[in-house]
Amino acid sequence: xxxxxxxxxxxxxxxxxxxxxxxxxxxxxxxxxxxxxxxxxxxxxxxxxxxxxxxxxxxxxxxxxxxxxxxxxxxxxxxxxxxxxxxxxxxxxxxxxxxxxxxxxxxxxxxxxxxxxxxxxxxxxxxxxxxxxxxxxxxxxxxxxxxxxxxxxxxxxxxxxxxxxxxxxxxxxxxxxxxxxxxxxxxxxxxxxxxxxxxxxxxxxxxxxxxxxxxxxxxxxxxxxxxxxxxxxxxxxxxxxxxxxxxxxxxxxxxxxxxxxxxxxxxxxxxxxxxxxxxxxxxxxxxxxxxxxxxxxxxxxxxxxxxxxxxxxxxxxxxxxxxxxxxxxxxxxxxxxxxxxxxxxxxxxxxxxxxxxxxxxxxxxxxxxxxxxxxxxxxxxxxxxxxxxxxxxxxxxxxxxxxxxxxxxxxxxxxxxxxxxxxxxxxxxxxxxxxxxxxxxxxxxxxxxxxxxxxxxxxxxxxxxxxxxxxxxxxxxxxxxxxxxxxxxxxxxxxxxxxxxxxxxxxxxxxxxxxxxxxxxxxx
Amino acid sequence: xxxxxxxxxxxxxxxxxxxxxxxxxxxxxxxxxxxxxxxxxxxxxxxxxxxxxxxxxxxxxxxxxxxxxxxxxxxxxxxxxxxxxxxxxxxxxxxxxxxxxxxxxxxxxxxxxxxxxxxxxxxxxxxxxxxxxxxxxxxxxxxxxxxxxxxxxxxxxxxxxx
Numbered sequence: 001x002x003x004x005x006x007x008x009x010x011x012x013x014x015x016x017x018x019x020x021x022x023x024x025x026x027x028x029x030x031x032x033x034x035x036x037x038x039x040x041x042x043x044x045x046x047x048x049x050x051x052x053x054x055x056x057x058x059x060x061x062x063x064x065x066x067x068x069x070x071x072x073x074x075x076x077x078x079x080x081x082x083x084x085x086x087x088x089x090x091x092x093x094x095x096x097x098x099x100x101x102x103x104x105x106x107x108x109x110x111x112x113x114x115x116x117x118x119x120x121x122x123x124x125x126x127x128x129x130x131x132x133x134x135x136x137x138x139x140x141x142x143x144x145x146x147x148x149x150x151x152x153x154x155x156x157x158x159x160x161x162x163x164x165x166x167x168x169x170x171x172x173x174x175x176x177x178x179x180x181x182x183x184x185x186x187x188x189x190x191x192x193x194x195x196x197x198x199x200x201x202x203x204x205x206x207x208x209x210x211x212x213x214x215x216x217x218x219x220x221x222x223x224x225x226x227x228x229x230x231x232x233x234x235x236x237x238x239x240x241x242x243x244x245x246x247x248x249x250x251x252x253x254x255x256x257x258x259x260x261x262x263x264x265x266x267x268x269x270x271x272x273x274x275x276x277x278x279x280x281x282x283x284x285x286x287x288x289x290x291x292x293x294x295x296x297x298x299x300x301x302x303x304x305x306x307x308x309x310x311x312x313x314x315x316x317x318x319x320x321x322x323x324x325x326x327x328x329x330x331x332x333x334x335x336x337x338x339x340x341x342x343x344x345x346x347x348x349x350x351x352x353x354x355x356x357x358x359x360x361x362x363x364x365x366x367x368x369x370x371x372x373x374x375x376x377x378x379x380x381x382x383x384x385x386x387x388x389x390x391x392x393x394x395x396x397x398x399x400x401x402x403x404x405x406x407x408x409x410x411x412x413x414x415x416x417x418x419x420x421x422x423x424x425x426x427x428x429x430x431x432x433x434x435x436x437x438x439x440x441x442x443x444x445x446x447x448x449x450x451x452x453x454x455x456x457x458x459x460x461x462x463x464x465x466x467x468x469x470x471x472x473x474x475x476x477x478x479x480x481x482x483x484x485x486x487x488x489x490x491x492x493x494x495x496x497x498x499x500x501x502x503x504x505x506x507x508x509x510x511x512x513x514x515x516x517x518x519x520x521x522x523x524x
Numbered sequence: 525x526x527x528x529x530x531x532x533x534x535x536x537x538x539x540x541x542x543x544x545x546x547x548x549x550x551x552x553x554x555x556x557x558x559x560x561x562x563x564x565x566x567x568x569x570x571x572x573x574x575x576x577x578x579x580x581x582x583x584x585x586x587x588x589x590x591x592x593x594x595x596x597x598x599x600x601x602x603x604x605x606x607x608x609x610x611x612x613x614x615x616x617x618x619x620x621x622x623x624x625x626x627x628x629x630x631x632x633x634x635x636x637x638x639x640x641x642x643x644x645x646x647x648x649x650x651x652x653x654x655x656x657x658x659x660x661x662x663x664x665x666x667x668x669x670x671x672x673x674x675x676x677x678x679x680x681x682x683x684x685x686x
Binding site for chain 1: 595598625
């Protein structure tokens with residue numbers, strides 16, 4: 001039977017029983033049962049809908065608060081807020097290096113008062129909050145400011161539900177920025193945050209493995225899953241090594257995957273990822289309770305598949321990719337705005353993306369039956385192929401010494417860069433719709449523009465905060481943070497102390513960089 | 525047999541101004557240019573002073589700036605101004621990233637040689653950078669070499685027919 005190669009996978013012209021290896025029944029199980037190939041709940045979305053979690057963040061905290069509340073008013077069921085570039089890297093908005101990017105790509109935050117503004121009018125004891133901090137150096141102070149906000153509102157930490165996107169690969173390989181921490185140090189901060197939450201914020205997901213971004217940075221479908229599993233395993237093992245019971249350690253890990261454009265491959269990917277994580281959590285982490293081996297994930301439609309030419313066609317791409325995520329069993333979803341290739345979404349694009357989710361939920365019937373593609377010759381064949389190739393890649397990463405070493409040596413950067421280049425060359429041959437000569441329309445749509453005054457507002461607030469605080473006390477607590485971080489002690493309690501005394505995000509970042517050092521990212 | 529010492533089509537310094545975190549595009553462009561015979565120096569994240577200083581130190585014909593955060597106008601203005609201040613106004617600046625048509629016009633009016641947006645093909649990237657190398661060579665020759673460029677060697681112009 002002829003097969004077409006499609007990236008790393010073989011896609012048969014017609015799939016049939018000859019494509020299924022023996023033992024399919026054991027590889028599948030039932031939904032809600034090990035190995036969870038078919039989903040983590042018995043009845044999937046009939047029991048529990050996915051969370052409509054549209055990403056938002058731009059300008060000041062007050063600007064973003066408006067967008068968050070608009071999305072909630074229109075039917076979003078979770079918060080998903082992303083920070084601007086300087087905030088992800090823990091720089092203050094008035095740092096000269098930060099200035100051109102203040103409020104860009106996310107919301108500017110410098111002090112706890114910004115978190116209070118960001119969440120104004122939103123009941124954080126009722127709605128789950130995903131903090132897209134990305135990098136441990138940002139995730140640590142962001143969570144400290146979020147928890148301080150809860151304290152000021154009188155909300156106990158045990159009532160908080162949500163997620164920190166807290167991923168050392170984001171800091172060292174996937175996204176880049178000035179003055180990155182070395183991989184081992186960033187990994188340690190990531191684990192520190194997780195250890196703290198296991199003790200103190202029990203319903204918080206302290207690690208969300210940002211596989212979405214691995215894919216966007218160049219990974220193919222196999223490498224996306226392999227890096228995610230290798231990373232999740234490394235964190236869980238590190239937590240066990242620091243005294244956490246294996247089942248609890250595994251439950252601290254959640255995942256964030258890409259929902260790319262090839263519908264059947266993507267559905268197969270989510271199914272394969274669940275099966276592999278079940279296996280890894282049992283065999284390597286040492287879980288005894290099968291429920292601890294369930295892979296829970298948020299998905300986002302793929303920004304790199306969206307084009308600037310024919311921008312309205314991206315609405316269709318978002319629907320197909322969202323369908324892939326839901327048919328694949330996602331717990332939570334963001335659909336990109338159709339203007340994703342230009343900038344962050346306008347209000348119109350953001351609400352249209354939300355409505356796409358509502359269409360998937362209420363009209364398309366995708367959630368009525370668990371694992372709707374289960375048993376399809378094609379999807380099972382793809383699921384098996386992905387599983388096999390991911391296991392092979394996991395063995396390669398093991399041979400490198402693990403995921404931290406794979407980052408340190410630059411192997412990962414080379415893999416991503418090479419695949420991104422191959423993908424670029426292949427795209428030239430594939431001639432996507434948008435690049436067709438007959439559709440040479442770069443698209444004249446309204447594109448988001450940053451509200452003016454973001455930088456001035458942030459600068460003013462920083463000045464207010466610095467003037468009102470006890471400077472000696474802040475200095476003492478920051479010094480304490482440097483000492484603790486350098487000595488390898490837990491950083492969250494000290495960070496919370498410093499933030500509560502009025503330390504700024506950039507001061508926390510400076511303290512951590514001073515204690516842990518910086519690293520030149522081997523991009524090329 | 526490969527030429528052991530092939531002629532370079534020009535020296536290109538690639539940098540990310542500001543704090544934008546995306547590197548996929550710039551990494552792809554670096555490989556495209558390398559494979560096409562340019563000498564590529566990857567600087568990574570840097571401020572305008574560092575970028576302009578490195579352009580001089582590396583004797584770059586072209587500075588390629590990549591940014592997807594939306595900071596492109598401010599970042600490019602800073603780099604162009606710094607190059608001019610250092611007497612290296614002949615070094616051409618090519619900007620790539622998530623940049624719409626209106627902003628692309630603004631950037632070329634500011635003095636950027638070329639703006640490459642999403643979806644640019646390898647051929648287009650190579651042709652535009654080669655043209656920038658050629659423009660730099662002409663600007664270099666036209667300028668008062670003694671006061672503008674010190675002792676920097678002449679770049680080789682192969683851009684338009686090479």
